[in-house]
Amino acid sequence: MASYQTSEFRSGLKILLDGDPYTIVENEFVKPGKGQAFNRVRVRNLKNGRVVDKTFKSGESVDAADVVETDMQYLYNDGEFWHFMDPSSYEQFAADANAVGDSVKWLKEEDICLVTLWNNSPLLVSAPNFVELKIVETDPGLRGDTAQGGVKPARLETGASVRVPLFLEEGEVIKVDTRSGEYVSRVKD
Amino acid sequence: MTTKTSWRPTASVEVLRLRAGMLARTRTFFERRRVMEVETPMLSAAGTTDVNIHSLTTRVSGQPGAMYLHTSPEFPMKRLLAAGCGDIYQIARVFRDGESGRWHNPEFTMLEYYRLGMDHHRLMDEVEDLMGELLGEGAESLQCQRLTYRDAFLQAVGLDPLVAGRQELLDVLARRQVGLPGETLTDAQLSDLLMGTVVSPGLGRDRPCFVYDFPEDQAALARIRPGNPPVAERFELFYRGMELANGFHELCDADEQRQRFARDNQVRQELGLPAVPADENLLRALEQGMPACAGVAIGFDRLVMLAAGADQLSDVLAFAIIRA
Numbered sequence: 001m002a003s004y005q006t007s008e009f010r011s012g013l014k015i016l017l018d019g020d021p022y023t024i025v026e027n028e029f030v031k032p033g034k035g036q037a038f039n040r041v042r043v044r045n046l047k048n049g050r051v052v053d054k055t056f057k058s059g060e061s062v063d064a065a066d067v068v069e070t071d072m073q074y075l076y077n078d079g080e081f082w083h084f085m086d087p088s089s090y091e092q093f094a095a096d097a098n099a100v101g102d103s104v105k106w107l108k109e110e111d112i113c114l115v116t117l118w119n120n121s122p123l124l125v126s127a128p129n130f131v132e133l134k135i136v137e138t139d140p141g142l143r144g145d146t147a148q149g150g151v152k153p154a155r156l157e158t159g160a161s162v163r164v165p166l167f168l169e170e171g172e173v174i175k176v177d178t179r180s181g182e183y184v185s186r187v188k189d
Numbered sequence: 190m191t192t193k194t195s196w197r198p199t200a201s202v203e204v205l206r207l208r209a210g211m212l213a214r215t216r217t218f219f220e221r222r223r224v225m226e227v228e229t230p231m232l233s234a235a236g237t238t239d240v241n242i243h244s245l246t247t248r249v250s251g252q253p254g255a256m257y258l259h260t261s262p263e264f265p266m267k268r269l270l271a272a273g274c275g276d277i278y279q280i281a282r283v284f285r286d287g288e289s290g291r292w293h294n295p296e297f298t299m300l301e302y303y304r305l306g307m308d309h310h311r312l313m314d315e316v317e318d319l320m321g322e323l324l325g326e327g328a329e330s331l332q333c334q335r336l337t338y339r340d341a342f343l344q345a346v347g348l349d350p351l352v353a354g355r356q357e358l359l360d361v362l363a364r365r366q367v368g369l370p371g372e373t374l375t376d377a378q379l380s381d382l383l384m385g386t387v388v389s390p391g392l393g394r395d396r397p398c399f400v401y402d403f404p405e406d407q408a409a410l411a412r413i414r415p416g417n418p419p420v421a422e423r424f425e426l427f428y429r430g431m432e433l434a435n436g437f438h439e440l441c442d443a444d445e446q447r448q449r450f451a452r453d454n455q456v457r458q459e460l461g462l463p464a465v466p467a468d469e470n471l472l473r474a475l476e477q478g479m480p481a482c483a484g485v486a487i488g489f490d491r492l493v494m495l496a497a498g499a500d501q502l503s504d505v506l507a508f509a510i511i512r513a
Contacts, residue, residue: 007287029290032389033425033435034409035381036241037287038370055368055382058287 002064006039006056014046014067017054021046021065021118029058046116046123065118072115074107082107084115084122095122103127105160106178127178132187133157134173141169151183199509208493208505211323212280215300215489218322222315224276224302229265231282232256235468237264238453239409240460241381243286245295257465258284261486262301263410264471267439270303270482271474278302280489291501292431292491294510303484309411309422309438312483313399316426316434320397323492324428333426334398341400345388350380351404351418358383377406392427400425410446411437426487428495436485443475 004015009027016022022043031037037058044051046067056062072084072093081094082104093115097104099122103113106127116124138154151163154174162176164183173187198205216226236244236257246255259265262281269277283299304312317333325331342350346361358379362369365387374382392398401424405413408421422438440446450467457464493505503509 007289027290029288029293030385031241031288031293032381032384033432034239034241034407035384036374036378038382038385040386053366053368055370055386057370057372057374057378060370060372 002066003061004064005061006058009039009041009056014065015043016063016065017043021067021123023067025051031058046118066120067116067118067123069114069116071112074109074111074113076109077107082125084113084125087112093117093122095125099123100125103178105158106131106133106176108133108158129177129179130175130184131178132173132175133160135164135168135170138164138168138170141167195512197512198507199503199512200505200507204493204497204499204505205507207497211489211493211496214322215280215319218319219278219302222276224278224304225274227266227269227274227277227279229259229262229269229279229281231259231284233259233264233468234466235264235470236465237261238450238457238465238467240453240456240462243462244465245284245286260285261299263484263486264468266301266303266484267471267479268474270305271477271479276302276304289510294490294502294506296510296513297502297506298489300487300489301484303439303482305480305482307438307483309401309424309436309483312436312438312485313401313424313426316399316436316485316487317397319487320426320428320492324397324495332396334393334396336392336398336400337402338400338404338420339402341388341392342383345391346383348383351420353380355379361387380404389427389432390430393429393431397426397428397433400427408440408449409435409437410440410449412440424485431491431494432488433491433495434485434487436483438483439479439481441475441479441481443472446475447472 004013009024011024011026013024014021022045024041025044026042028040030040039056039058041054041056042051043054070086072086075083075085081096082100084093084095103125108131111128111131113128114126115122133156135154136157139152150166152166153161154164155161162181162183164174175184175187177184234256237260242260244257244260246257249256261283262279266277266279279301281299282296284296286295288295321331339349339351342348348357348361355376362383367382367386402420403423405419405421408423411421411423413419413421424436425432426434454464490502490505494502497505499505
């Protein structure tokens with residue numbers, strides 16, 4: 001198995017600690033003038049997102065985690081798994097509910113998502129930063145009310161619920177920022 | 190890896206100009222005090238035996254063994270002292286393997302100087318003047334705080350480092366939520382971890398702070414003053430959480446120096462580190478007689494960081510290691 005020395009530590013490096021994959025968020029080299037050197041490292045557990053601080057004696061080595069991030073096309077959901085395809089190799093991967101997490105409410109077939117693979121199986125699915133989705137349910141639009149800035153709830157084709165301006169109608173397509181869950185704009189055909 | 194912008198300096202031209210001015214002021218400071226500038230070799234057949242300092246080595250055609258790139262110009266400067274050079278200083282590029290980070294670069298600039306007849310207290314007075322010259326407003330002195338090593342620990346964590354046992358160190362580290370590495374640490378390493386993560390970050394917040402009279406086992410090349418417990422006549426200077434200088438009332442005794450080299454190499458062996466040949470020429474010079482003196486090494490790049498308000502060392506180096 002590949003491993004890294006503490007001197008190779010940098011943010012973004014994927015390492016294996018107690019059997020779990022972690023990414024290095026911050027690495028600080030600490031050394032009292034004539035004393036032992038340490039690396040104080042902040043790491044994020046890629047399985048549960050939890051951030052913890054770890055101390056390493058400089059010169060120690062740590063196993064590398066076989067983690068890669070790839071853009072993949074979302075294909076379909078079979079009721080239990082969400083299926084993705086690597087568009088360059090056509091290889092397909094099945095992600096479970098744990099890996100898909102909160103991204104589930106933004107997943108539209110054929111959209112390109114960032115999939116994190118650990119030992120070649122999906123660990124984490126990140127929805128695109130912006131998605132374009134159709135409104136399937138909302139109160140009737142109020143024409144001429146575009147300046148008021150009022151909002152109303154709308155349900156989208158993927159099941160997500162967002163707050164949209166009053167003038168929007170069912171059947172219209174909108175652009176949403178998935179990181180904040182906020183409406184960005186109306187998408188004209 | 191080279192990219193489109195990787196040819197550029199890591200420091201701004203403005204900071205490089207500030208740095209040049211500080212070098213000039215340093216030279217003027219020593220000229221006024223009649224301390225002579227010297228240059229000694231960067232390559233040496235002997236290295237430092239210090240357990241926590243790792244030398245880079247290289248080979249030179251015609252030389253029998255590996256040669257060490259110096260980690261400080263200390264040994265040849267002491268040979269010059271024994272040869273009757275009088276007060277001397279040097280501004281040198283030194284090399285330390287594995288030291289890289291926000292406050293470290295494997296190659297850095299050290300200002301090292303020796304003053305005959307001074308002890309560590311008088312040398313601290315002079316380093317304070319130098320700090321005033323380089324970091325104070327004009328020639329106004331920068332008033333420094335002074336704390337014994339013992340008081341620094343007592344004030345920061347309520348632990349007496351001269352008598353504390355292993356369990357007390359572990360308790361304080363746990364209380365301060367400092368995680369321990371997987372490997373078991375020696376008592377000395379636990380105390381380094383506590384110093385590096387809890388005690389030193391709080392030192393010299395508002396003004397520079399000298400910490401002096403170190404535990405005997407951290408004497409390095411300092412004299413030990415007998416007492417109960419005995420302490421090493423060594424000091425370090427901290428400012429805004431950064432370590433800036435390390436000074437000694439220098440050990441002049443050749444026999445004791447020889448024993449310390451041997452002890453270092455014994456610890457190196459226990460830790461699985463390569464043995465380093467002791468500098469026999471230094472030992473000969475000490476036998477011949479080195480005048481009583483105090484000496485200090487100052488991290489020049491960190492002084493520039495403070496003067497420039499930079500928050501990482503690479504901001505004050507023309508080309509930090511990533512672009513070297």
